[in-house]
Amino acid sequence: MSDVTRITPKPNGPLIVEGPxxxxxxxxxxxxxxPRKDGRPAEVVVLxxxxGSATKxxxxxxxxxxxxxxxxxxxxxxxV
Ligand code: FES
Known part of the structure; x- marks a missing residue:
């Protein structure tokens, strides 16, 4: 995993946060x-x-x- 945090807005969707x-x-x-849908630890945070999320x-x-x-x-x- 990189030591730089990257935040990418997904078109018409969440913010994808990669990094520490x-x-x-x-x-x-x-x-x-x-965790991911398969139960493994998440490698990204999805905000x-x-x-509308019930899990804000x-x-x-x-x-x-x-x-x-x-x-x-x-x-x-x-x-921008
Ligand atoms: S952006 Fe996915 S539930 Fe709000």
Missing amino acids: VKIVTQDGRELPVP CRCG PFCDGTHKRNGFSDAAPAGLAPT
Whole structure:
């Protein structure tokens, strides 16, 4: 694993976090990263950005059903 943390927004989906990272609550308690679907330890952290996940801050796939879009609102130009 690299010593650099990389965060990639997935189109119309979550933030993919690769590299060393700790996810903590507002009071500093570390949250365990959910394992992969096959039960092995996760190599990436997948964070919800649609607001619909039942397992926030982690993505649970709800973005696929709630119509989440990361398109810029009408009238606003992208800043990148
Ligand atoms: S981005 Fe996947 S559930 Fe929110």
